[in-house]
Amino acid sequence: MTAPPNGRSLRRTLAAAVSMALAAAGTLAAVALAPEAHAAGVPAPSPVGISGRGATVPFKEQEAEYAATNGTLIGPDRLYGHLPSEASGRQAVTLDAPGEYVEFTLTAPANAMSFRYSLPDNAAGTGRDASLDLKVDGNQLKSVPVTSRYGWYYGGYPFNNNPGDTNPHHFYDETRTLLGSTLPVGTKVRLQVSSTSASPTFTIDLADFEQVGVPIGKPSGALDVVSDFGADPTGAADSTAKIQAAVDAGKAQGRAVYIPQGTFQVRDHIVVDQVTLAGAGPWYSVLTGRDPVNRAKAVGVYGKYANQGGSRNVTLKDFAILGDIRERVDDDQVNAIGGALSNSTVDNVWLQHTKCGAWLDGPMDNLTIKNSRILDQTADGVNFHMGVTNSTVTNTFVRNSGDDGLAMWAENIPNVRNKFTYNTVVLPILANNIVTYGGKDITISDNVMADTITNGGGLHVANRYPGVNSGQGTAVSGTTTAARNTLIRAGNNDYNWQFGVGAVWFSGLNEALDATVNISDTEILDSSYAAIMNIEGATKGLHFENVRIDGAGTYALQIQAPGNASFTNVTATHIAQSNPIHNCVGSGFVITRGSGNSGWYADPPACTGTWPDPKWTNGGVPGGGPTTPPTDPPTDPPTDPTLNLAKGRPVTETSHTDVYPATKAVDGDANTYWESANNAFPQSITVDLGAANTVKRVVLKVPPAAAWATRTQTLSVLGSTDNSTFTTLKPSAGYTFNPSTGNTAAIILTGTATRYLRVTVTGNTGWPAAQLSELEAYTG
Numbered sequence: 004m005t006a007p008p009n010g011r012s013l014r015r016t017l018a019a020a021v022s023m024a025l026a027a028a029g030t031l032a033a034v035a036l037a038p039e040a041h042a043a044g045v046p047a048p049s050p051v052g053i054s055g056r057g058a059t060v061p062f063k064e065q066e067a068e069y070a071a072t073n074g075t076l077i078g079p080d081r082l083y084g085h086l087p088s089e090a091s092g093r094q095a096v097t098l099d100a101p102g103e104y105v106e107f108t109l110t111a112p113a114n115a116m117s118f119r120y121s122l123p124d125n126a127a128g129t130g131r132d133a134s135l136d137l138k139v140d141g142n143q144l145k146s147v148p149v150t151s152r153y154g155w156y157y158g159g160y161p162f163n164n165n166p167g168d169t170n171p172h173h174f175y176d177e178t179r180t181l182l183g184s185t186l187p188v189g190t191k192v193r194l195q196v197s198s199t200s201a202s203p204t205f206t207i208d209l210a211d212f213e214q215v216g217v218p219i220g221k222p223s224g225a226l227d228v229v230s231d232f233g234a235d236p237t238g239a240a241d242s243t244a245k246i247q248a249a250v251d252a253g254k255a256q257g258r259a260v261y262i263p264q265g266t267f268q269v270r271d272h273i274v275v276d277q278v279t280l281a282g283a284g285p286w287y288s289v290l291t292g293r294d295p296v297n298r299a300k301a302v303g304v305y306g307k308y309a310n311q312g313g314s315r316n317v318t319l320k321d322f323a324i325l326g327d328i329r330e331r332v333d334d335d336q337v338n339a340i341g342g343a344l345s346n347s348t349v350d351n352v353w354l355q356h357t358k359c360g361a362w363l364d365g366p367m368d369n370l371t372i373k374n375s376r377i378l379d380q381t382a383d384g385v386n387f388h389m390g391v392t393n394s395t396v397t398n399t400f401v402r403n404s405g406d407d408g409l410a411m412w413a414e415n416i417p418n419v420r421n422k423f424t425y426n427t428v429v430l431p432i433l434a435n436n437i438v439t440y441g442g443k444d445i446t447i448s449d450n451v452m453a454d455t456i457t458n459g460g461g462l463h464v465a466n467r468y469p470g471v472n473s474g475q476g477t478a479v480s481g482t483t484t485a486a487r488n489t490l491i492r493a494g495n496n497d498y499n500w501q502f503g504v505g506a507v508w509f510s511g512l513n514e515a516l517d518a519t520v521n522i523s524d525t526e527i528l529d530s531s532y533a534a535i536m537n538i539e540g541a542t543k544g545l546h547f548e549n550v551r552i553d554g555a556g557t558y559a560l561q562i563q564a565p566g567n568a569s570f571t572n573v574t575a576t577h578i579a580q581s582n583p584i585h586n587c588v589g590s591g592f593v594i595t596r597g598s599g600n601s602g603w604y605a606d607p608p609a610c611t612g613t614w615p616d617p618k619w620t621n622g623g624v625p626g627g628g629p630t631t632p633p634t635d636p637p638t639d640p641p642t643d644p645t646l647n648l649a650k651g652r653p654v655t656e657t658s659h660t661d662v663y664p665a666t667k668a669v670d671g672d673a674n675t676y677w678e679s680a681n682n683a684f685p686q687s688i689t690v691d692l693g694a695a696n697t698v699k700r701v702v703l704k705v706p707p708a709a710a711w712a713t714r715t716q717t718l719s720v721l722g723s724t725d726n727s728t729f730t731t732l733k734p735s736a737g738y739t740f741n742p743s744t745g746n747t748a749a750i751i752l753t754g755t756a757t758r759y760l761r762v763t764v765t766g767n768t769g770w771p772a773a774q775l776s777e778l779e780a781y782t783g
Contacts, residue, residue: 044068045079047092048491048528050429050453056489057427057451058400062211063111068094071106071191075099077206081531081619083457083495086121089174089430090208091454093492095121097206104138104195105207109188113212115286117179118194119403121206124155124171128164130329133201138193139186146197147180149205152329153356153379156405160433161331172456173432175208175403177355177378181286185214218264218283219321225259225281226252228267236265238291243269246290254278262288262322269302270294272336275344276307276314282322285353285376293327299335302326303357306342309366309390313343320350326357331381331405339377343367350374359383360401365390366416372396381405384428389470390416397424407434407459408452413441413477414470422446428453435459436493441471444481453491455531458504461493464520465510466540469650472513482519489526494556496532502614503532505561511540512693516566519544529554532617533561533585534575537592539694542566547573552603555579556617559603562586570604571597579618584608647671648698649760649780653691658683660772668775673704673746676776679764686773689761690780695724697782698732698757701750704777705740713741714769720750722757729761740769746776754782 044066050057051064068076078087078094087093096105125131130152137144153176157168186192192212196205221227228234232249234242246262250273253260259279264287271294273280282288294300302324306314324339339354340361349372354360360377363370365388377384377399384401387394389412401408408428411418418441428436428450436452438459439445452461462485465471466478473480485507493506506527509516527534527550534552537545545568552559552575559575565588575583586592586608596604649669656665658680665688667675679686692698701720705711720733732755738748760780764773 044076044092044094047079047094049092050427050451050491053451053489056425056449056487058398058425060400060427062117062213063113064209064211065107065110066092066094066209067096067105067207068092070096071108072096072104074103074105074207079619081492081495084170084172086174086206089172089432089456091119091429093454095206095208097204098196099199099204101196101198104193106191106193107210107212109186109190109192109212111212112185112187112214113182114185115179115181115215116192116210116212117177118210119175119177119208120149121154121174121176121208122149122151122202123204124151124166126166128155128157128166130155131202133205134197135205136195136197137180138195139182140191141193144182145180147178149178150176156331161333164330173405177403179286181215215286216284218287219281220283221261221263222259222281225261226256227261227263229263229265234267236263236267238266238268240268241270241292242267243271243273246273250275250278250280253280262290264288266291268292271300272303272305272341274305274307274342275317275319277316279318279320280304280322281318281320284321285323285351288322289325290322291325291327299332299337301328301337301357303336303338304340305336306344306347309343309364313345313367315345315347317344317347318350319352320348321352323353323355324357325353325355328356328358328381331358333382338362344370347371348373353378355379359386360404361385362388363391363394364388365392368392368394370394373398375399377401377404379403383410384408384431385410387411387418387421389414390418391421392417392419393421395422395424396426397422399426401426401428402430404431405433407431407438409437410435411439411442411445412468412471414468415475415477417476418442418445420444422448423450425449427451430454430456431459432456433458435463436461438463438465439479439483440465440468441477441479442483443476444483446484448484448486448488451489451491452493455493455495455506457495458497459495460504460508460536461490461506462488463508463510464516465512466514466516467510467512469646472651478514479516479518479520482521485520485522485525487524489528490530491528492531493527494531494533496617503557503561503617505533505536506530507534508536508538509542509545510538511542511564513540515541515543517541517543519546521546521548522550523548525550527552529619530556531619532556533558535559536561536563537566538563540564545569547571550574553577556619557615558585558609559583560585562588562592562608564588565591567593567595569595569597570600572599573603574600575602578602580609580615582609586610647779647781648692648696649690649778652693655689657687668778671777673776674706674708676706676774679773681772684773685763685765687761687763688773688775688778689726689759690778691726692758692760692780695756695758696780697754698722698760698780699752699754700781701733701752701760701762702777702779702781703738703748703750703762703775704779705746705774706776707742707746709742711740711742711746712769713739714767715739716764716768716773717766718762718764720752721761721763722755723759723761724756726759729759730755732757735765
C-alpha cells in the first residue's frame, strides 16, 4: 500500500494437475488447467477463465512455458528476487540468442495481442530498449519495441533505481500491438529474437490475444477535443490545456467530451467534475505524458480533492492512460485516476505505467470502477482511501501492481459498504492481492487472486496501518463478507519475520480485530506457505464455511494470535506438514468445529519453535521450497521511512497537568500538547509502536506559535521490545526548540529494534515541566 498523498524444477503429470481442479458441483468453481501441448513447463492452474469468478476478460491467455519454443524454461520458483518468481504460474521462457523464439497458436480469432516480458536492467538503473520480431505463420509482420525502463527496483521500501543496492524486483512489463487484420484460429504467432546487441536476454511470460472492435464514434452532441479544441492526436504537442478546456466546456454546456482516435500528450491532471469524458476505445484513444521538468506532474484524470468539495456525476470511459512513471515517490500525485469522485463511473479504461491505477481520497460516495485493466503500476492498483463509501471495483483485471492490487484503507475516516467483486488480481509485487485495512460492512467476493510475490497474502483483513482504530470508527466492524473467491499460489515468505504469510490472513496489529468476518464457498489452492493465518493482537469473529484447501506449502492453519473462529465444511488436502495446524497460543485461540470438516484439525497442534521450509505441493506432488533467503529483503509490512510510527498509537505518561494528557503528543496536531506535572522532574512519555521497528529518527515538537518562546529541554530517548527492560537509545542532552525553526528538534538514532519508545525529560528552561506537542518516530 502506498503512502497517503501528503504524508505502502518441479514436475508432475497432467493427471496430478487435475487433482487441483475444483469440484464442479454446488457453489464450487472449476479452475482451468494449463494446456498440455508443448508441455515443457509444469502444469499449473491459471487465474484466467475460471467460470463464475474473477473478471470476464476480452482476451485468450497463453503461457510461454506451454508454447512451442527453442528457448530455455525457467522456474517454477517462488523465491523473492528470482526472475521466474514474478512470472505468471512462476514459470517463463528465456531467449538469449538470435533465432530463439516462443510461438503461440491462436485458439480464437484475434487482431491484437499484448505480451508480458522481462529485459535486464542496464548498469545505470535506467533500463534498456530493444525489440522483438513478430512473425505470423513464419512471415515477418513487424518489429515490436520492448523496454525495461518501467521495471527493476532495488533496496527497501519505497525502493530505488540503483542496481548497486540489494533486492532487485519488479522485473516484468507488458506491451501491446495491433496485428493489422483478424488472424484465424490456428494461426501461429511467434516472438523471435533478431539480435542481442540491445539486450542479452528476453524473457517471455505470456501473451494475451483478443479481437478489438472498431473505434467507437463520437456520441451525438459531444464536444471533440481535436476538432473543437485543437488537441493534437499525434502526441507531438502538449494537449493538457486544450483537453482541460474541452472538459470545462462540457461541464458548462452539459455535453459529453469525446477523445477521438490518437495519442495525446498530457503533462498534468485533467480535472473533471459533472462531465462525461469518453474515448474511441482503450486501444485507440490514449492519454500519455509527463512534465519534462517537474517530474511530479504527469498525466492523470482527477476529481477535485475532497477539501475542494470533491467532484460528482463524472463518467470516464473507453480510453487508456499510459503513463511514464519509472520510480516510486509516494508523495507524488502521479496516479492515472485520483481525487474524490462521488456518484461517478469509470468504465472500460486501460491504466498502465502510472504510480497507482486509481487512488481515491475521500470523503466520497458511490463510485464504480468496472470492465477495466490496470497493469504495471509502481504502487497500488486501486486504493479506496479515507472515507470512501458505497463504492465498487468490479469485473476489473489487475496485474503487476507494485503494491496491493485492490485495497481499502480507512485512515481516520470510516470506509463503509464498499465492494470488490468479480475481479482478477495477479502478481502484486509487494503486499496483498486484495485487502481491507479497517472498514465497516465490506464485501470482497467472486474474485480470483493469484501469485502473491512478497510481504503479503492473497486476501487480507486487518486493523493495520495508521488511522485504523475503533476510536475513530475506522476499524474492521459490522460484517465483512468474503464469498466465492479463488486463491491460487497466494501468500509468500517474509524473510525478516522468518516465516510464511498465509494465503488468507488476518491481523489485529493496531487493536484486536473483533467483528464478524465470513469466509465462505472459497478455494485456497497451492498456497506457498499456510492457507489461513492470523497474527498480531487478536482476531475474533472469524467464520469459515464451505472452504476447500488443496495444497499448502506448510500448514492449513497458522495461529499466531489469540481469538476465535468457527469452521464448517472446511476440507484440506495435500498439506505439507503432517500436523496441519501450527498454534503456540494454545487455548487462547478457540476453534469451534461444525460438521463436514476434514484434513485440517489436530489436537494437539504443532508448536515447534522453528518454521519449516515449504513444500510446494502442486496438487499433491511435493517439491522443495527455498532454504536460503535473499539479502536484506523489506519487512512486512513495508516500513515507509516517511511514516510517523507513533501517530495515533497507545501512549502512557508518568503524569500530566490539567487538560494536557500524553495522547495530545501523538494526535498529529502540533498545536495540542502534553504537559507533565510541574516542578516534578524527571517525567516520561512512552508510546507503543505496535511492533518492533528499527527506529532511526525521533522528531520532537512543541507548538509552533511564537508565544512558545525558545526553550531547551534536557532529555534522553529509551527503547524496549517488552515494555519492561529499556535500553538507552540516546543519552541525556539538551535540545533547543526555537519558534523560528518550527519549535522542532530531530534526534538521530543508530537504529535499534524498538516497540516501546520512551522520552524522559529532566529539565526545561521555558517551563518547569516536560512539554511535547508531538513525539514522532521514523525508520529513516
